[in-house]
Amino acid sequence: MISYKNRQKAISELASQNFDLTIIGGGITGAGICLDAVSKGLKVLLLDKGDYASGTSGKSTKLIHGGLRYLKQLEFKLVADVGRERAIVHAIAPYLVHPEKMYLPFKPGGTLGWHSTNFALIVYDFLAKVSKDDKKQMYNTAQAKEKEPLLNNAEINGAGYYAEYRTDDTRLTIELLKTATDKGATILNYAKVDSFLMKEGKINGLSFTDVLTDNQHTVKSKYVVSAAGPWVDKIRSTFEEVKGKKLVLTKGVHLVVPFEKLPVKTSTYFDAIDGRMIFAIPRLGVTYIGTTDTFYDKDIDAVYANAEDAKYLCDCVNNMFPEINITPNDAISSWAGLRPLIYEEGKDPSELSRKDEVFISDNGLISIAGGKLTGYRLMAEKIIALLDKDIDFPNNSTTKNIALIGGNFKDYKDVLQYMDKLSSQLSFCKNPKLEAEYLVSNYGRNSDKILSGISGIKSEPELLKSEVSYCVKQEAITSSLDFWVRRSGRMYFRIETVHEYKSLVNELLSEIFNWENEKKSLDLEAVNKEITKLLSFQN
Numbered sequence: 001m002i003s004y005k006n007r008q009k010a011i012s013e014l015a016s017q018n019f020d021l022t023i024i025g026g027g028i029t030g031a032g033i034c035l036d037a038v039s040k041g042l043k044v045l046l047l048d049k050g051d052y053a054s055g056t057s058g059k060s061t062k063l064i065h066g067g068l069r070y071l072k073q074l075e076f077k078l079v080a081d082v083g084r085e086r087a088i089v090h091a092i093a094p095y096l097v098h099p100e101k102m103y104l105p106f107k108p109g110g111t112l113g114w115h116s117t118n119f120a121l122i123v124y125d126f127l128a129k130v131s132k133d134d135k136k137q138m139y140n141t142a143q144a145k146e147k148e149p150l151l152n153n154a155e156i157n158g159a160g161y162y163a164e165y166r167t168d169d170t171r172l173t174i175e176l177l178k179t180a181t182d183k184g185a186t187i188l189n190y191a192k193v194d195s196f197l198m199k200e201g202k203i204n205g206l207s208f209t210d211v212l213t214d215n216q217h218t219v220k221s222k223y224v225v226s227a228a229g230p231w232v233d234k235i236r237s238t239f240e241e242v243k244g245k246k247l248v249l250t251k252g253v254h255l256v257v258p259f260e261k262l263p264v265k266t267s268t269y270f271d272a273i274d275g276r277m278i279f280a281i282p283r284l285g286v287t288y289i290g291t292t293d294t295f296y297d298k299d300i301d302a303v304y305a306n307a308e309d310a311k312y313l314c315d316c317v318n319n320m321f322p323e324i325n326i327t328p329n330d331a332i333s334s335w336a337g338l339r340p341l342i343y344e345e346g347k348d349p350s351e352l353s354r355k356d357e358v359f360i361s362d363n364g365l366i367s368i369a370g371g372k373l374t375g376y377r378l379m380a381e382k383i384i385a386l387l388d389k390d391i392d393f394p395n396n397s398t399t400k401n402i403a404l405i406g407g408n409f410k411d412y413k414d415v416l417q418y419m420d421k422l423s424s425q426l427s428f429c430k431n432p433k434l435e436a437e438y439l440v441s442n443y444g445r446n447s448d449k450i451l452s453g454i455s456g457i458k459s460e461p462e463l464l465k466s467e468v469s470y471c472v473k474q475e476a477i478t479s480s481l482d483f484w485v486r487r488s489g490r491m492y493f494r495i496e497t498v499h500e501y502k503s504l505v506n507e508l509l510s511e512i513f514n515w516e517n518e519k520k521s522l523d524l525e526a527v528n529k530e531i532t533k534l535l536s537f538q539n
Helices: 007-014 028-039 076-092 114-127 141-147 169-182 229-236 307-320 373-387 412-424 432-452 460-474 480-487 495-513 517-536
Strands: 018-024 044-047 098-105 137-139 159-166 186-188 191-199 202-210 215-226 247-258 267-271 277-283 286-290 333-342 356-360 366-370
Touching: 007 186, 007 215, 018 028, 018 202, 028 044, 028 169, 028 373, 044 169, 076 114, 076 159, 076 373, 098 412, 114 137, 114 159, 137 141, 141 159, 169 186, 169 432, 169 480, 191 215, 215 229, 229 247, 229 333, 229 366, 247 307, 267 307, 277 307, 286 307, 333 366, 333 517, 356 373, 366 373, 412 432, 432 460, 460 480, 460 495, 480 495, 480 517, 495 517
Parallel strands: 018 044, 018 215, 044 186, 098 267, 215 366
Antiparallel strands: 098 159, 137 159, 191 202, 202 215, 247 286, 247 333, 267 277, 277 286, 356 366
């Protein structure tokens, strides 16, 4: 990644280069295309108008899952594809993609019953090629309540138990981009595309503004692919009227509450109050709940949970768990994102297909939208197959065999052993085990670099400062929010550390970047404003 220190020199050199492919959008899809293309020998540039994964790719339920609910929509191929893909992603990044058993209790009259779920999970295990150890289990009512004591007073008819995988969508995107950079790709955040260069009616480059300096630059490129998520139709419409298939945006909201407020023993997938289903997932000492699914037609650059969203999720939890009574006031954080789905007349948000779609404009712009986090590699392969018609690729490297840059681990057992080893080195922390899990789940074996980067006496503040310094040098952060929200996820899962250390991080970045007082104040103010927005639930 281009660090802040080297940014201006790198940008100045872009005009003299000719790229095979320029990608607009630094989310999971753009990152996947970038890695696939550069691994096949193409000269690749990726631009994002904000920070990497600051849109949809940082706001999902953070599961690499097989799409059990899509069986209801008879999306058998989708379930089979993403089921196989999640095994591949787990193999190339086991430190980022963790096995997560999912608990599925059945309420009388609910979305799923015992027999229908048993059959669905058999089909799911087959389509997703679930390993023997992870195949589904079924429980009667007594067994189900023993498995999850919070359901002791609930009216349920048993439960299912099946395999999923948990990740951090932002970290997965960042690690893909770092791996692509290591293989020769050029990637740049805070680079807003303004217009396209044309030759004989076809795109052959673009101009962009460096958001940090307000300077404009141009680059030449044989192909341009837009993987800009919710912004795809906006970019398409600069050339042509968007007809036929187009995007419809739906909003997904998640609430974070202290684990003590919702102490689920196992990640649980359960009936909502309106016939949908939602998740409650324990993580790093908190529990997060989601998601909503409602049409959205407001500002796509400012998406937050509102009062109705927060109340809905709390009501769903309270309806499922009789001993729980949470309110929006119990939330310590939240996040909200947009799903760019393909419009289908007369369908509700939850009924819309999660399939991806490729659009090719007359001027040569290739756009891709829709799809699922789990299927990012398949979406990348679809784009590369289009380019393959015109480009003789130097090699046939495939991303299913490329371990991400966080370090080679033999398997998840190897990850756990590394966590244990790291935990023993973090005895100066209040909770060494949690700290080790946090570091390894974010940075893999690069956690060693963070630990060895402590410059003073070992302490939690010094560890944090080393983590921030690592992100400045290796992960192109330019502000406190880049770190708190997208590199570390602390704004969601460890927000108490944001409250405690926001001034420390602001001071450190001010020294590194040589900020003037006004810039320093604005940086800290942005953090405080973000915390307020996450918890104000304003409509």
